[in-house]
Amino acid sequence: MAKISVKVDGVAYSDDVEPRTLLVHYLRETLGKVGTVVGCDTSNCGACTVHLDGRSVKSCNVLAVQADGHEVTTIEGLADGDTLHPVQQAFHECHALQCGYCTPGMIMQATSFLADNPTPTEDEVRVGMEGNLCRCTGYHNIVKAVMAAAGEGGGAK
Amino acid sequence: MIPASFDYVAPTTLDEALAALAEHGDDAKVLGGGQSLLPVLRMRLNAPELVVDLGRIEELRGIRDNGDAIVIGAMTTYADLLADASVGEHLSLLHKAVAEVADEQIRHRGTVGGAVVHADPAGDVGPAVLALDAQMVIVGPSGRRTVAAADFFTGLFETAVGEGEVLVEIRLPKHTGWGAHYEKFVRVSHQWSIVAVAATVKSDGGTFTEAKVALANMGSTPLRAKATEAALMGQPATDDAVRAAAASAADGTNPPSDLNGDADYRRHLATVLTRRAVLAAARS
Ligand SMILES: Cc1cc2nc3c(=O)[nH]c(=O)nc-3n(C[C@H](O)[C@H](O)[C@H](O)COP(=O)(O)OP(=O)(O)OC[C@H]3O[C@@H](n4cnc5c(N)ncnc54)[C@H](O)[C@@H]3O)c2cc1C
Numbered sequence A: 001m002a003k004i005s006v007k008v009d010g011v012a013y014s015d016d017v018e019p020r021t022l023l024v025h026y027l028r029e030t031l032g033k034v035g036t037v038v039g040c041d042t043s044n045c046g047a048c049t050v051h052l053d054g055r056s057v058k059s060c061n062v063l064a065v066q067a068d069g070h071e072v073t074t075i076e077g078l079a080d081g082d083t084l085h086p087v088q089q090a091f092h093e094c095h096a097l098q099c100g101y102c103t104p105g106m107i108m109q110a111t112s113f114l115a116d117n118p119t120p121t122e123d124e125v126r127v128g129m130e131g132n133l134c135r136c137t138g139y140h141n142i143v144k145a146v147m148a149a150a151g152e153g154g155g156a157k
Numbered sequence B: 001m002i003p004a005s006f007d008y009v010a011p012t013t014l015d016e017a018l019a020a021l022a023e024h025g026d027d028a029k030v031l032g033g034g035q036s037l038l039p040v041l042r043m044r045l046n047a048p049e050l051v052v053d054l055g056r057i058e059e060l061r062g063i064r065d066n067g068d069a070i071v072i073g074a075m076t077t078y079a080d081l082l083a084d085a086s087v088g089e090h091l092s093l094l095h096k097a098v099a100e101v102a103d104e105q106i107r108h109r110g111t112v113g114g115a116v117v118h119a120d121p122a123g124d125v126g127p128a129v130l131a132l133d134a135q136m137v138i139v140g141p142s143g144r145r146t147v148a149a150a151d152f153f154t155g156l157f158e159t160a161v162g163e164g165e166v167l168v169e170i171r172l173p174k175h176t177g178w179g180a181h182y183e184k185f186v187r188v189s190h191q192w193s194i195v196a197v198a199a200t201v202k203s204d205g206g207t208f209t210e211a212k213v214a215l216a217n218m219g220s221t222p223l224r225a226k227a228t229e230a231a232l233m234g235q236p237a238t239d240d241a242v243r244a245a246a247a248s249a250a251d252g253t254n255p256p257s258d259l260n261g262d263a264d265y266r267r268h269l270a271t272v273l274t275r276r277a278v279l280a281a282a283r284s
């Protein structure tokens, strides 16, 4: 067992974990943050995307021990109380989801991407989101939502 | 899936990392950014007893200008490399190849050192460092040594980095003012190359005076397209001349056959992509 201290969605946690524990399993099973989901076994799908020190990562491809001393933001930490984050709001308004399974990862990648590139072109959005797969929507409304959020200052947070 | 159990250390100095590796021999495995190693551990293709994480060793991270060369710490992430102005200015080819690796999330974690030591023949960093005549600096129990990129990739997923050793940095001679292009052929977005071509060239009055071309996934290691390089010298940077030189791009290669295409298809692709890459490099 290894002792880790991690700040997740603004709250400091200290836990004993097995070194082999993946960050996504620590979030879901130890902290109960089941908003972050697992969609694949190959680190391809991006459903598990969270921010590590403000940058998007696939939490199925990071060990919990690697996050020791660092800060994690999940989809559960994005809204400000009852006010959705502009990217969440845009996904809602543009109907950028069907089953919703890819959505937490899509939103976490979109917020990280917009922080680096607040005024992207549609092509840049498609390339920036290439690590996130959606099996339902055909991506059209997802791209629309990210573009709409950019217009709403989606990169601000 | 979940990896088999292992012990974990995250030393803060290179000496401590080397000591941990020396103590555990081939039961130990180095962890860089984890973007290839963690999938391997999760699929249980490997089950080390000890994982030595280099992620907390500051001296392995960062990019410095050494006058003639740019020196890149092995633990520098793809994202940090892309954000570094000196790489864009002096090593345009490397910048363009790294921009094509995987996706943004993976580029936030994956490291340049991990990429070359992993040595996937379809990897994007290998052909760039090979074309740029990089020097790889390796430290181990018997001290520090430097290996040319041409001698570094020794086989399929194999490099000159031996047991108990760590790649510490990559030194790349500046290619300031060279044109560069990385042409990656994939079926869908964010995949490994079916074939890719890294080209960097210099010309004078529209005539090639230098040309370096390397191929991904045309054998068990990245390969230089030597015949094409020689054929380009002194030629004009025109469609016809480049097409003729690119016709020999697959000479001496041994490409794999798989569901993406057979070896003959890859040989054909290599000539087409080399033509595109060299022309784009000349016009960049
Ligand atoms: C979904 C997905 C898509 C990908 N697509 C691409 C792609 O299109 N193109 C591409 O090039 N790559 C791709 N990759 C691989 C990615 O580039 C990896 O990050 C890279 O290959 C390994 O770098 P790392 O720092 O993550 O190394 P790790 O995964 O930590 O390590 C890889 C290997 O190198 C060893 N190692 C690491 N650092 C050192 C060191 N300093 N000294 C000695 N040994 C070391 C480790 O022991 C291990 O054997 C993809 C990966 C994924 C998961």
Ligand code: FES
Residues within 6 Å of the ligand: A037, A038, A039, A040, A041, A042, A043, A044, A045, A046, A047, A048, A049, A058, A059, A060, A061
């Ligand atoms: S679950 Fe992490 S990328 Fe698919």
Ligand code: FES
Residues within 6 Å of the ligand: A096, A097, A098, A099, A100, A101, A102, A103, A133, A134, A135, A136, A137
């Ligand atoms: S909405 Fe179903 S996977 Fe994207």
